[in-house]
Amino acid sequence: MAQVLRAAVAAACAGGLFSRLQAPVPTGRAFSTPQSSRRVASAAVWALGRLNHVAIAVPDLEKARAFYRDVLGAQVSEVSPLPEHGVSVVFVDLGNTKLELLHPLGKDSPIAGFLQKNKAGGMHHVCIEVDDINAAVMDLKEKKIRSLSAEAKIGAHGKPVIFLHPKDCGGVLVELEQA
Numbered sequence: 602m603a604q605v606l607r608a609a610v611a612a613a614c615a616g617g618l619f620s621r622l623q624a625p626v627p628t629g630r631a632f633s634t635p636q637s638s639r640r641v642a643s644a645a646v647w648a649l650g651r652l653n654h655v656a657i658a659v660p661d662l663e664k665a666r667a668f669y670r671d672v673l674g675a676q677v678s679e680v681s682p683l684p685e686h687g688v689s690v691v692f693v694d695l696g697n698t699k700l701e702l703l704h705p706l707g708k709d710s711p712i713a714g715f716l717q718k719n720k721a722g723g724m725h726h727v728c729i730e731v732d733d734i735n736a737a738v739m740d741l742k743e744k745k746i747r748s749l750s751a752e753a754k755i756g757a758h759g760k761p762v763i764f765l766h767p768k769d770c771g772g773v774l775v776e777l778e779q780a
């Protein structure tokens with residue numbers, strides 16, 4: 602009997618049963634293949650939050666501000682110049698989210714090209730909150746999504762932000778903002 606038991610244990614070891622049982626359990630969200638579970642286990646964990654704002658590039662900031670305030674009756678902020686981003690902004694309060702009206706500031710504004718192509722203005726980007734912007738950037742880099750700056754910068758709300766290339770995000774420029 603003992604001999605039979607020893608033979609069964611030896612066969613199980615040779616077949617890799619014990620090593621499979623001892624393998625670490627994947628801890629991430631995606632674990633359909635051993636390869637993806639290894640990647641998720643090493644990736645930083647982060648989550649998307651709410652929509653922070655939708656940004657609209659406009660050729661005339663005062664005119665756009667007056668339109669939202671006087672025609673649509675919205676609450677609008679003062680014009681705020683953000684030289685480090687090459688834009689001036691006005692926020693339109695919509696209760697559940699905001700619009701950010703953008704106008705180029707300085708000769709190297711990142712939105713100058715967009716307004717040259719879209720003379721009447723248009724939707725420029727969406728900004729979505731994340732709970733951990735550094736983890737998000739690391740994870741997205743691993744997934745080959747390009748960030749448009751080496752590091753997060755301080756955005757219009759005094760919080761770190763980073764932009765993702767529109768060609769990697771279904772044609773939409775996406776801004777992530779630390780919640």
Ligand SMILES: C[C@@H](C(=O)O)C(=O)SCCNC(=O)CCNC(=O)[C@H](O)C(C)(C)COP(=O)(O)OP(=O)(O)OC[C@H]1O[C@@H](n2cnc3c(N)ncnc32)[C@H](O)[C@@H]1OP(=O)(O)O
Pocket residue numbers: 656683686688690701703711712714715724725726728749755756757758762764766767768772773774776
């Ligand atoms: C204050 C802060 C905050 O909210 O906290 C802000 O909003 S700052 C807001 C302003 N800052 C930013 O936008 C920073 C990130 N943006 C950038 O680095 C740039 O704007 C790029 C997105 C790389 C685009 O640069 P640029 O217009 O010089 O390049 P480009 O004309 O060669 O564009 C490359 C391709 O991307 C497309 N493309 C350009 N801008 C786009 C946009 N907003 N949405 C979707 N696609 C866009 C072009 O049509 C082109 O496609 P085709 O090749 O098919 O023609």
